[in-house]
Amino acid sequence: MKKFEEFLNKLEKKLYFFSNEEINLVLIDYKELYEEKLKSTKDEEEIINSFDKPEIIAQNYATELGIKTSIIKEWIVNTKKYVNKEFNKLVDLSEKQTSKDDLYIDKVFWKLMSILILFFKFVFKLIKMVVISMLVIVIVISITMYLLSFIFLKINDFTIFIRFFQTTLTVSFIVLLLMFISLIRGKNE
Amino acid sequence: MNKELKKGVLDICVLSFIAKEDRYGYQIVQELGELFEVKESTIYPILKRLNKDNFLSTYLIESNAGPVRKYYKITEEGRTKLKNEVEGWYKFVGIVKEYLEE
Numbered sequence: 651m652k653k654f655e656e657f658l659n660k661l662e663k664k665l666y667f668f669s670n671e672e673i674n675l676v677l678i679d680y681k682e683l684y685e686e687k688l689k690s691t692k693d694e695e696e697i698i699n700s701f702d703k704p705e706i707i708a709q710n711y712a713t714e715l716g717i718k719t720s721i722i723k724e725w726i727v728n729t730k731k732y733v734n735k736e737f738n739k740l741v742d743l744s745e746k747q748t749s750k751d752d753l754y755i756d757k758v759f760w761k762l763m764s765i766l767i768l769f770f771k772f773v774f775k776l777i778k779m780v781v782i783s784m785l786v787i788v789i790v791i792s793i794t795m796y797l798l799s800f801i802f803l804k805i806n807d808f809t810i811f812i813r814f815f816q817t818t819l820t821v822s823f824i825v826l827l828l829m830f831i832s833l834i835r836g837k838n839e
Numbered sequence: 840m841n842k843e844l845k846k847g848v849l850d851i852c853v854l855s856f857i858a859k860e861d862r863y864g865y866q867i868v869q870e871l872g873e874l875f876e877v878k879e880s881t882i883y884p885i886l887k888r889l890n891k892d893n894f895l896s897t898y899l900i901e902s903n904a905g906p907v908r909k910y911y912k913i914t915e916e917g918r919t920k921l922k923n924e925v926e927g928w929y930k931f932v933g934i935v936k937e938y939l940e941e
Contacts, residue, residue, distance in 0.1 A: 678899070679864045679883050681906045686865040702880035714884035715891065 654684055657698050664708035666727040667717050676711070725772070732768070736761050784826065788818045845875050849885055851928060854913060854921040857895060863908040886911060894920050 658677055665673050680701070687697045701707070712719045739761070792814040799805045852871055856862065867886065868879045889895040894917035899907050913921070 675897070675909065676883070676887075678907055678909050679879075682863065682865055682908055683868065683879060685906050702878055707880045707883075710880050711884045711887060714888050 653694050653698055657701070657704065661704040661707060663728050664704045664724070665711065666724045667708075667712060667719065729769070729772075733765055736765060780826065784819075784822050788815060788822055791818045845877065848928070849875065849877070849881070850889070851921065851924045853882070853885055853889065854894065854917055854924070857911050858913045858918065858921055861910045861912045863900075863910050865908075867911065889917070893917075 658680065661680065662673055662677065665676060668676070683701075684697055687700065691697060702710075709719070711717070792811050795814045796808075796811040799810050849871070852875070853867065856867060856870060864879075864883065864886070868882050871882055872878065886895065890897060890911070893914055896912050896914050898910050898912065900910055902908050
């Protein structure tokens with residue numbers, strides 16, 4: 651049941667373009683399907699493997715309903731939901747902790763800190779991923795061009811490598827910027 | 840069967856299947872899934888779209904044997920759509936058949 655719950659959680663996140671009510675109805679469908687399949691096999695993993703991946707399920711819904719998806723929007727919606735959930739927990743806590751103000755403030759502080767850390771973790775991960783992959787591509791292209799000029803044109807000048815590095819770096823920055831713009835606008839995958 | 844062809848007829852088959860009797864998701868997935876070799880991830884979005892377009896309505900029924908079951912029921916608009924689609928389908932099949940036999 652634990653793996654199935656993980657599957658449902660992932661599906662819920664991927665269906666970010668639906669309202670909570672709509673997501674619940676989709677989850678009801680999958681719970682029903684799971685329970686029915688459980689009658690013929692007790693292997694939880696086998697049942698989950700018989701379903702498509704949450705990404706594909708969500709994409710099928712988006713395609714069928716003509717909804718445009720975007721990774722950035724998905725992250726924003728899921729982060730908002732997470733923050734709302736955490737704040738609701740805090741409200742509950744405040745009702746219980748009215749007499750223990752110090753403890754309440756302490757918990758509020760750490761909850762806010764955890765949200766902030768989560769945000770920075772995501773930004774850091776994203777920057778790291780983009781910068782590393784961009785540098786690898788730029789270096790590979792520069793080395794290839796340097797080697798090609800060395801092999802075919804017999805030019806053994808290291809400044810060629812530097813020039814190619816500068817040019818490809820500039821081009822990749824432009825490509826990155828264009829990709830970022832298209833991501834924000836949202837593309838129908 | 841060709842994927843695109845399957846996609847074209849699934850709407851009619853789903854509507855026709857539910858028009859006979861109200862069905863819950865698993866029944867529809869089982870019956871149509873076996874018939875057309877399509878997975879639940881294809882059928883559920885179609886049901887969702889038909890529901891959104893008001894051709895189907897849903898209601899939940901508590902089940903003693905398991906979780907809540909979501910039943911699908913065809914609406915009046917759905918019946919009209921089904922009638923039109925079936926007429927269109929037979930017309931289309933007739934034209935193709937005639938063309939192929941020429």
